[in-house]
Amino acid sequence: MPPYVTEEEERGPRRQILATLFFLLLAVIARILPPGPQQQVASIFRASVLRPFVLVQEGLADSRVHAETTEDLQARLDSIESLVTNQRTLVEENARLRDMLELGPRLGAEYVPASLIRPGTAMSQSMFLLDVGLDRGVSEDATVLTGAGLLGVVRTTRKTSSIGMDWTHPEFRASAMTLDGSVYGLVLVERGEFRESDRLRLDGVPFHQELDDGAVIVTSGLGGVHPRGIPIGVVEGEAETETGTGWRRSYWLRPLVQPGRATHVLVLVGRPSGDLSTEWAYPSAEGNR
Amino acid sequence: MKSRARAVAVVGTLAVLHFLLKLGLGVGQAAPDLLTLALLIGARELSMGAGAGVGFFFGLLEDSFSVLAFGGSAVAMTLVGAAGSRTRDLFVGDSLVFLVSYLFFGKWVRDLLHWLVVGEGVREPFTDAVLVQAPIAAIYLAVVGVAAVAVTGAWWDTAR
Numbered sequence: 001m002p003p004y005v006t007e008e009e010e011r012g013p014r015r016q017i018l019a020t021l022f023f024l025l026l027a028v029i030a031r032i033l034p035p036g037p038q039q040q041v042a043s044i045f046r047a048s049v050l051r052p053f054v055l056v057q058e059g060l061a062d063s064r065v066h067a068e069t070t071e072d073l074q075a076r077l078d079s080i081e082s083l084v085t086n087q088r089t090l091v092e093e094n095a096r097l098r099d100m101l102e103l104g105p106r107l108g109a110e111y112v113p114a115s116l117i118r119p120g121t122a123m124s125q126s127m128f129l130l131d132v133g134l135d136r137g138v139s140e141d142a143t144v145l146t147g148a149g150l151l152g153v154v155r156t157t158r159k160t161s162s163i164g165m166d167w168t169h170p171e172f173r174a175s176a177m178t179l180d181g182s183v184y185g186l187v188l189v190e191r192g193e194f195r196e197s198d199r200l201r202l203d204g205v206p207f208h209q210e211l212d213d214g215a216v217i218v219t220s221g222l223g224g225v226h227p228r229g230i231p232i233g234v235v236e237g238e239a240e241t242e243t244g245t246g247w248r249r250s251y252w253l254r255p256l257v258q259p260g261r262a263t264h265v266l267v268l269v270g271r272p273s274g275d276l277s278t279e280w281a282y283p284s285a286e287g288n289r
Numbered sequence: 290m291k292s293r294a295r296a297v298a299v300v301g302t303l304a305v306l307h308f309l310l311k312l313g314l315g316v317g318q319a320a321p322d323l324l325t326l327a328l329l330i331g332a333r334e335l336s337m338g339a340g341a342g343v344g345f346f347f348g349l350l351e352d353s354f355s356v357l358a359f360g361g362s363a364v365a366m367t368l369v370g371a372a373g374s375r376t377r378d379l380f381v382g383d384s385l386v387f388l389v390s391y392l393f394f395g396k397w398v399r400d401l402l403h404w405l406v407v408g409e410g411v412r413e414p415f416t417d418a419v420l421v422q423a424p425i426a427a428i429y430l431a432v433v434g435v436a437a438v439a440v441t442g443a444w445w446d447t448a449r
Binding site: 015016017018019020022023024026027028029030031032033035038039041042045046049050052053054056057060117118119120121122123124125127129155156163165169170171191 | 308309310311312313314315316317318320322336337338339340341342344345348349350351352353354355356357358359360361362363364367368371403406407410411413414
């Protein structure tokens, strides 16, 4: 004979199972939601429960900057001042010549400086949080740069913050070319067995074109995400992965930007369509032939 | 009731510490997964539905900075929270061996579920994520968990 149980005791386990299934269903819905609603939910948490922790990291980043010696900052200021003074005559001359040729003012890129922080949570290793958002003109797919070159791209934006991914993310892609624009390809991440062995690869180079080690690879501007001329990496040998097909070549790249070291970045706003190659000091190497 | 209050305090403290270390101080992978530890300790005090609810909430917090794998931690931690509370019906859990095993397998299963849920395009290779990183993280969590239990006294009261 089965042991006697009250109706309440019988209902208890069933209620627990239903509650578990309810939360599991909510979790599955959260997983399969489109990216827009997903990020709305995420931004609610980031702006409420997690906000104090974000503020702590922002405060620490600011403290690190303030801890730099005054002499160092003064030296940098002097360098910039001398640079600006030297360039002023060039700018005036350029404006005068453009005026004579009846050309409008040159459209330069607009940058927004931002502080970058790393969440450090699961599945966020290649993601970063920026302290600028829609209020500063940052849009989705905006290019994120450091002084050395391309760091990544903004994925989602909110009013005062944005989330982006750097080039180590498996979904990172950038249309690329050599400095002289003679060879084009696509830069992506080759996942290694371990995170430390992830490498940048230039893919899709026509088989009849070869690159030498040391050739600088920059964004090509194709695809409309990144403007032309931003340094990505330097060729470091041919990759064997694609040559077997006989149709195209692939090359390993040494990245010019180390994502782990980036704390302050520039975000391109206003969709600059021009060539930014004049705004960079490229590594002195020419290797395409 | 007193032991439950202590467990709730430990769970809350561990959750705050998790985000303070990972997000506030930017320690990243060097810090143990205290959120999963909090869930595993808390689940032993909760019913299955409540364990799943806490896991769901913790998972969403963890997912807040994950653009392409949003919901992955929520699914994994909901299941781990529910399963963790079920172990109370199956094991008394008053031995150190059980505690270490529970924490180790709880964390490893959480990472395995997360790997399965996030999808092929985003996840890392199986060998690296599940067979190398996950066991190391699970051992780390188990060691920290035993220390946390020894210091706070949470768990042993419940087990008795």
